[in-house]
Amino acid sequence: MKLEWIKSSYSTSSGPDCVEVAIPDECHVLVRDSKNPGGPRLALAPTAWAAFLPYASRR
Numbered sequence: 001m002k003l004e005w006i007k008s009s010y011s012t013s014s015g016p017d018c019v020e021v022a023i024p025d026e027c028h029v030l031v032r033d034s035k036n037p038g039g040p041r042l043a044l045a046p047t048a049w050a051a052f053l054p055y056a057s058r059r
Contacts, residue, residue: 007034021049 003022018034029049031042044052 003030005032005034005037 001024003024005020005022008019008021020032020034020037022030022032023046024030027045029044029046031044031049033039
């Protein structure tokens, strides 16, 4: 399965901090560092991701 990775709207093409998210199914949200696409990925439940977003948006 080829994942569709979506870059954070707060990331820029020249910025140092780039986060990408993919949603392979209704049970998982994957997060990775766009500078290291072959590196580790964090797998979260959708509820955990939804709980994290308000915190991240304040940073």
